[in-house]
Amino acid sequence: MVRSFPASREAGLARLAAFTPQMGRAYAAGRNSDLGPAAAPATSMLSPYLRRRLVLEQEAAFAALDAHGAAAEKFVQEVFWRGYFKGHLETRPGLWTAYQRLVAEGHDALAADPALRRRFEDAVAGRTGIDGFDDWARELVAANWLHNHTRMWFASIWIFTLRLPWALGADFFLRHLIDGDPASNTLSWRWVAGLHTKGKPYAARAENIRRYTGGRYDPAGLDEDPVALTEAEPAAAAPLPPAGAAPDGAVALLLHLDDLHPESLPLGRARVMRVGGMVSHAPGAADRVRQADDAAMADALRRAAAHFGCPAGLAGADWSGAGWSGAEWSGGLPIVTAWAPVGPSATALPPCIRVRRPWDSLIWPHATRGYFQVKAAIPRILAALR
Numbered sequence: 001m002v003r004s005f006p007a008s009r010e011a012g013l014a015r016l017a018a019f020t021p022q023m024g025r026a027y028a029a030g031r032n033s034d035l036g037p038a039a040a041p042a043t044s045m046l047s048p049y050l051r052r053r054l055v056l057e058q059e060a061a062f063a064a065l066d067a068h069g070a071a072a073e074k075f076v077q078e079v080f081w082r083g084y085f086k087g088h089l090e091t092r093p094g095l096w097t098a099y100q101r102l103v104a105e106g107h108d109a110l111a112a113d114p115a116l117r118r119r120f121e122d123a124v125a126g127r128t129g130i131d132g133f134d135d136w137a138r139e140l141v142a143a144n145w146l147h148n149h150t151r152m153w154f155a156s157i158w159i160f161t162l163r164l165p166w167a168l169g170a171d172f173f174l175r176h177l178i179d180g181d182p183a184s185n186t187l188s189w190r191w192v193a194g195l196h197t198k199g200k201p202y203a204a205r206a207e208n209i210r211r212y213t214g215g216r217y218d219p220a221g222l223d224e225d226p227v228a229l230t231e232a233e234p235a236a237a238a239p240l241p242p243a244g245a246a247p248d249g250a251v252a253l254l255l256h257l258d259d260l261h262p263e264s265l266p267l268g269r270a271r272v273m274r275v276g277g278m279v280s281h282a283p284g285a286a287d288r289v290r291q292a293d294d295a296a297m298a299d300a301l302r303r304a305a306a307h308f309g310c311p312a313g314l315a316g317a318d319w320s321g322a323g324w325s326g327a328e329w330s331g332g333l334p335i336v337t338a339w340a341p342v343g344p345s346a347t348a349l350p351p352c353i354r355v356r357r358p359w360d361s362l363i364w365p366h367a368t369r370g371y372f373q374v375k376a377a378i379p380r381i382l383a384a385l386r
């Protein structure tokens, strides 16, 4: 089976429809198994669509609930992990800047330490000799996607067996994953390292890998009793920045890669007169990831033009950093955009009014600490969204 991710809402909805029958007991029972790229997937593979909001999280959660009722619990909880991580990073943006600093320091360390550099190069090229790990490194680069359990094994082996800097592993993922997401990726790597749930690292064990890969892999020499990484106490959670409200009357709508379903944005009585697209790729993103970003944006702009009945196109050419005011593009209209969570889009956005979806507003206040608070609030959040 070839895994491809055509970057359009239509393709995302088709995947959602195809996987919905499996979102109940089959998902709960099978989701931990990775039987390889040639096998039928046990999970939805919706992440490239959810990450860009070509498909909305609530569409996936309600599809599961409507089809399976209480048996959809596990799938719904996984979708809420995404919201939890986004909300957590939103209230602790310093974790993202600290991660970026660690990536830069990691590259300095590679330049200064030839042995470390060799270990790093062997890891990313799939030449470590560790059964499974080498295939996963190559699979990530070739297919731009890895199963969740495999991501966990990979990160654990990277950090604790190969003793490589965790931030360089997270950077390797973010460059190549077609669903690469600042919050889910950074915070999952921190979780594996024992930095998110302090003192509780995730250990990749050979027995677990054998079992959940159907015996395809049996790695030797893993550090199965890892000691959690430590760090200086990170800054306390900051209050959520307040969202804006779209004004009544004419506005210019700016789209970015974190939210490509403009049709459902909470825009009140605003009249959208023009739509612009801003494409801020993850730093160093692989070609196929950039192509998916571009195609997803083109798809959203096409839909926006039809939905709002106005011109829609890229709003400029270079979104590599902050500094664009948007004044010329907007023609003096107030610029409205979907809330961009911490990451490249948020950094590149010009001053504008950021509206937040109820999905985010309902989840994020619960996301300041562990996942448990979000999990406990799921029934209330879903009831509020119905």
Ligand SMILES: Cc1cc2nc3c(=O)[nH]c(=O)nc-3n(C[C@H](O)[C@H](O)[C@H](O)COP(=O)(O)OP(=O)(O)OC[C@H]3O[C@@H](n4cnc5c(N)ncnc54)[C@H](O)[C@@H]3O)c2cc1C
Residues within 6 Å of the ligand: 031, 043, 044, 045, 046, 047, 048, 050, 051, 078, 079, 080, 081, 082, 083, 085, 146, 147, 148, 149, 151, 152, 155, 173, 174, 177, 179, 180, 181, 182, 184, 185, 186, 188, 189, 192
């Ligand atoms: C080290 C590491 C790095 C990761 N990096 C990313 C990343 O960059 N982008 C990303 O979207 N996910 C990331 N994840 C989370 C998870 O692996 C993927 O979301 C999941 O594998 C996507 O496959 P799926 O769509 O088939 O998931 P399904 O199991 O079908 O779940 C449905 C949806 O729920 C969400 N979800 C499921 N599991 C998680 C999870 N553990 N954390 C957050 N959201 C989840 C995803 O949006 C997913 O599409 C990472 C996990 C680890 C351990």
